[in-house]
Amino acid sequence: MDQETAKKLYAEGGIFIFLDVPEGTEFGIDMKSWNTGERFRGVKMIPPGLHFIFYSSVSDTGDTAPRTGFFHNFKKGEVLVKRWDKQNECISPEPVSELEIVNLKDNIRALDNFLGPYPYDIWEKWMSLTSEITIDLVQKLTPSSGYIQSALELESCTDADRPRGKKGDETGPSSKKIRLSNETEKDFLPNLKAKEGTEIRFTPFPVRNYPEGASPSEITRHSLDSSFVIDSMITNYKKSTELLGELEFCYVCFLVGHSLEAFEQWKQLFSLFCSCDVAVKKHRKLYDLFISVIAIQIKEIPEEFLADIVSNNNFVYVKLRNLFRAVQSSDVDGQLKAKVGRFMQSLTELYHWDFEHLDSEEEDEAPVIVET
Template identity: 25%
Template sequence: MDGKACVLLLVPAGALGGINLLSFTTTDRFKGIRELPPGWHFVFASSTNSLSVRHGAWFRVRGGGAAADGSGPPELFIKKWDRETEELVAETDTAEALRWRANLGAVWRDGLTPYRQSASKDADDEGDKELDWRRLTDRVGEPLLDRVLGAERRRDHWCLTSASSAARDMDDIPGLPREQSAFQPEKELCLLPVDLKRTWRPGVTGRERTEAAQDRSWALGDLLERYCGGDEAQLLGEMQFAFLMVLTLNNNSCLEQWKRILTLLLTCKKAVVRRAGLYVSFLQLLKLQLQHCQDAEGMLFDLSDEGGAMLKKLLRKFRKGLEELEGKEKSDVVDELDELEDFLKEEFGWQLDDSFVRRGMLELEDGERVEMDVGTRFDEDDETGDFAPMVVELTEEQARSLGVTTGSVERGEQAEQQGKKLAKPESGIADVEVQEESEDEVDLEDMDARY
């Protein structure tokens, strides 16, 4: 028992419990998990296995000092279920914590289950899952958890729930202040302010603004310098944090943030060359996360044909942007992207290249053959968001007030002037000839004016 860290998860029988990538249903004898390896861990629980609010906490096993060599008491972390508020809280009573430590030997064998990350008894599978957890959390640290969850943590725990949310993702009731809500306020997540709408530096117009809307490299650099101190690991760490909070807590705000980070990184071009190391690590992490996306409940990470439409579009656009870049720096990024696409093709049947038939004959169930054309919508480099370019049609009055001559206004004025010069014809045939001739002249003059 000496030197082996453990966490006491004091929850009622039949509740949902979990640590890292493994979840389970608790029994009467269950008191926690023992023999935790050094590193970051995430423990979570809810009152039932159904879609109830889940509560979780991050903590770190140091694994050093007297506890590591077996000469001292084990590191002990205590989380208990508050039946009144139905929350997973830290044990703040010093006397109670000392009592549990003194009685640890009595529950060590029968009440504490050995740490594992797989329900399978296969040692290789267990080793793979443990390695995956380390890779999924290798950029999570105290600075990131302090920023996202607040530095005023309880002892050595960073807590949140499935209802915790960033301010931008909260659904506020109009006219009702948040502090007057009948519900207990949840922890606000201080996630990075990824803005996908304004992606250009202040004050720019014209071509530079258009380019920044199509290539979000400036927005990525500004985010890293302003909020991460230039540390790219902070962005990847938040991507890890967001993904794992979806996987374990079904946290919707973290799901939205994960999508925002993916969208930002996969819609950059120039940054791929400048930050090739970031993109290599990003694509490796994305592949690892997608390998575990099926572990999420409720189809939150849906990679079916319809559910994966957003990611497919982003990867196609990212590939197209890479083809336009020059320089040897992108070669490693291309290699990682190839591996990611191969995995998606093998695992989910995705076809991310454009080598497919755009037009052909399709035979229906009744034997009828029809010609189908998918068009070119996959080639369109469309832009979305509130600041995407729009084509608007001005009225004649608006055009005159702006000093702009539209085709319809100019055509009307020219036709009116031309009509005054023409004499009234004597016959209907002459009338048609004069009208056709005048319309042709107006069209030619209109074309000259526009081109």
């Protein structure tokens, strides 16, 4: 970064102080991570705004624990202090005392050599990936524990709560045989659930993908076009763009926080946007923004992530074909169609995917590779 920017961040940037962190711990902020050294005490010069801080404990043998992280909106010049819990190998739930925080702030210059500078080269990219995430949305979606965990803490139900057949079943040897024949392997496994307060509070999808009282023909229409679902989802937010904010939230929690639950929600939201016809014109501005958001996300998808998608019926490619087909066949304005055209071209150049002949239904869902 240039000297003027460095001076401004030094004066106005946030500071994250992390006390008692063991040497070798994996620590990161936004899209960069390191293994801490003996002198590490935190990060300085953090640009004001929303950031994601994460860590993983590392054993003496080099084994790395699942990742844990949290979002924090740094205000100008804010100093955030956390302490490591040695016993549980995580951030201590006990807050650092006000007296200690005041003392640290008063002696912040003495700590300067123990604080690493924020990796400013990632700042622009980070802002583009989180452009629609509001503070209210973060508070709404973050687990009540305050932390995003890549491996959820699970707890089992009591034995009394385990399913033991439907009420009204007859008793006796013959009925027992019937129940056993209908049971699957899952019925004999413990009924595990996420520990309360650790789950990301994703916005739920509607129970039905059609309005109550819909006729059979209307149910069929809504099964082919998910515009009703996207309308229903939008009502859960203060403004429609927060739907894209959740898409970005899930993407970051998966890409940086390694949360598979977030990945599943991201796939559902992505699929929803790509499965609508009526909504493309009805929510034209939202779709314009969706194209911008997803274009950035696809460029940041790791190579192994793309490989997983290719082996799983080419999820991104197939869904984007549906979206591009819907835009081309709609009477939406030419500006959005041109933007979609440029997006298709960029994907063809990046991955050699062929989006020609969108009107034809392909039997094979593998991406068509452009010959070069």
